[in-house]
């Protein structure tokens with residue numbers, strides 16, 4: 452599934468529209484990244500070494516380096532096209548980022564040369580993994596963290612029951628149609644938007660877990676103080692400390 456997810460993001464036309472689409476489809480992204488950054492108990496002058504899982508176009512990496520300007524980021528993504536956009540976004544800040552094209556399911560291989568990380572973070576990427584893959588990726592991430600290091604994840608979840616999921620999806624689709632204001636034919640009305648999202652999610656291999664399962668993954672991977680720091684409908688910021 453995940454190779455399919457990577458291929459879906461390696462298309463120039465998808466990437467060109469990516470950040471505008473994120474504004475429409477995930478208006479909480481900024482808030483979620485803000486919360487994830489606030490959770491990290493480090494001084495802004497700290498020289499942190501961070502790992503970004505699924506860096507995409509570099510939104511979180513840019514915000515991380517704004518919050519911790521003395522820090523460095525190792526940024527992993529399977530899609531070279533996304534990494535090219537991240538480099539463009541980061542401009543001169545890119546000198547603090549070591550970009551790597553690769554599959555996060557081989558995490559330990561990619562970072563065997565790095566001593567350890569103070570922070571591992573991710574946004575909107577881990578839901579492309581199956582439960583078993585997520586378990587193994589988060590375990591590998593925890594093994595790369597130094598004792599006392601932090602893992603934070605801003606991502607989508609699925610509801611515990613189909614009734615709740617149905618209502619949350621209705622709220623989601625109505626929100627997108629309202630924000631698009633008829634200016635984008637993909638989101639002209641409820642039906643068109645639903646069709647677009649169904650195709651997109653099938654194409655990208657989305658497979659979000661319930662919040663309960665996500666928290667269990669973090670605990671089983673060896674994190675302590677596992678918590679939900681922010682939640683709205685189908686989006687959550689979770690994390691824990693090694």
Ligand SMILES: C[S@@+](CC[C@H](N)C(=O)[O-])C[C@H]1O[C@@H](n2cnc3c(N)ncnc32)[C@H](O)[C@@H]1O
Nearest residue numbers: 453460505506507528529530554555574575576
């Ligand atoms: C929805 S984007 C999120 C990007 C960015 N973190 C953000 O918040 O905008 C998901 C990213 O995860 C990457 N991805 C998905 N599965 C992956 C895998 N197994 N290994 C590496 N990258 C993967 C995709 O290529 C894509 O860039």
